[in-house]
Amino acid sequence: MKLYAQQGYGTGSGDRDKVIAGLAAGYIQGAIISPKDYGIDRATELLERMEGEHADADRLFDPQFYASVMAHDADGRLGKLLSSDYEPYFEPRRRSQLESESRVRDDLRACLGFQAGLAVTAAIAPNIVIRQRFNSIEAVISKNFIRNARQAWNDEGDDRPLFVTLAMDAEALQERHELEEFLSDITVMDEPPDGFYLLVNNPTSDIASELVDARTLAGWMMMNHSLQLNGFQVINGFSDILTPFLCAAGGTAGATGWFNTQKVFSLNRFAPPAAGGMRPVPRYLSKGLLNSIRFDELHRLRGRFPNVLNGLPTDANYDLSNGSQPDDQLAEVLQTWDAISSFATPVMENCNLWIERAESLYNEINLNPGLRLMGRSNDAHLYLLRGGVALFAELAEIDL
Known part of the structure; x- marks a missing residue:
């Protein structure tokens, strides 16, 4: 079982850098960089520092493409994603645009081409979040990203491992038969990736990570189990205390950070801010x-x-x-x-x-x-x- 830092706002710097401190202590084995919170200069600096000081650590970059469908809202919290730093691959997208498979292939090439220039140990291909059910149009779009990712990465001529983002609503995991059919579809591909970066979307990040519906946890564990049996590595993003359970089911790694937005995945973190909010109690x-x-x-x-x-x-x-x-x-x-x-x-x-x-x-x-x-x-x-x-x-x- 590997554990990664789910990097985000408040990482620190120098000898107070949380990622570097966690690696130095041996408590984590890598990090997943958040472009929402880090511009390309700081992201590059951290990746290269990890490479120099902790060469064995896994260095990953979550492209956060799933937030592109929320980028049309002028009040959204997209952070650095909408800066010129990430313009080569990130821009507002509507679901109707992504129903075109050629558009999906273009976005894959742009995103993976961008990551090919970073000091990452593996690439993470983009995807959208499957909303509510696995028989939705989002599920069709998601499978198009999965099926086309390997060819886009091969076109880069890069032999580093390839993971594909696989993100879905928590309630989608509760529909057993639809989940099984979806898994059957994505585990039989002519050009498969090396693994998946799993994200389970919750309505808000303000819930406790361990308060997961039993049916959602069962589906999440089943996804890890099925993918592992079919030869895929599985990185569970924002998994926190659930990491040992998911890895017991077949997962390769989990990730967590220091704020709840790094412990529980929710698209709501990109939505316009709500009023209020207090500093969390340690x-x-x-x-x-x-x-x-x-x-x-x-x-x-x-x-x-x-x-x-x-x-x-x-x-x-x-x-x-x-x-x-x-x-x-x-x-x-x-x-x-x-x-x-x-x-x-x-x-x-x-x-x-x-x-x-x-x-x-x-x-x-x-x-x-x-x-x-x-x-x-x-x-x-x-x-x-x-x-x-x-x-x-x-x-x-x-x-x-």
Whole structure:
């Protein structure tokens, strides 16, 4: 199992660069660059620094072409994507334009030609998000991107691996038969890519990453399982704490970052901004709870329930004498990466063990009403995780 930084706003620089710090500590094995947040000069600088200082790390660039259908809105949050830096491949697109396969081939050539000039270890071909169902017109367009990607990359004469973006609404994964038909279509190609970059679109990034509908999780795991069985590598973007479960099903890697917009994928991050918004409270990712809890909740619990702590080096980032509050966001994200990357070998047999351990620990805590965890720190996610794993096992015909 590999874990990548889902790079974005607030990366830092110099010795405070979060990506470089995560690589240096050995908590992550690569990064996925966000052009929305980094202009080409900074993106190039980070990729080349990774190449020079951490040559074994995977260096990837998410072209974020899926946001092009939202680029017509003058109030949209497209960031650097609409700058001249990315003009060679990114411009507003309407769905009707992409119904033309020749337009799809042109966009593939432009996007992959752009990436051929970057210090990436593999290319990621563009695509759109499949909305609602796999029998939609977006699904047809998506398959056209997938089928034509290899030829476009071959035309570059580049032998680096090729991944293709495969993005879909969370609810699309809940329709079993349509999912199976779609997987059947994309796993039988004359010129297949080396793998896929999976993105599951949610209505908003403001939800907790672990609060995924059981049917969505089962479909997401099934997609990893089926693609792996057919010889594809699978990178799961914005997968956060779900990474070990997805890799147990067959995934190659997962990714997460420091803001919720880097932990949960949503096209809403490109939409016009909503009013309000507060600075997030620092959280601690507890393997024992399979959840991130507030630093003050950690402070109340750690003395009575030591299994809330992970027993990892980054526990020191949450100093008891400082009220268990980390010094900064760098300390927080290093703890998150350390926790996720330290999960036992991700095999399906371990998934239920992780859930059972979390249920037991929550039950102990809940016997003490004054210490019970509330809000997004509670145990609501465990029912969903257990249901998702069980449904996936049924779909994949795996005995657990």
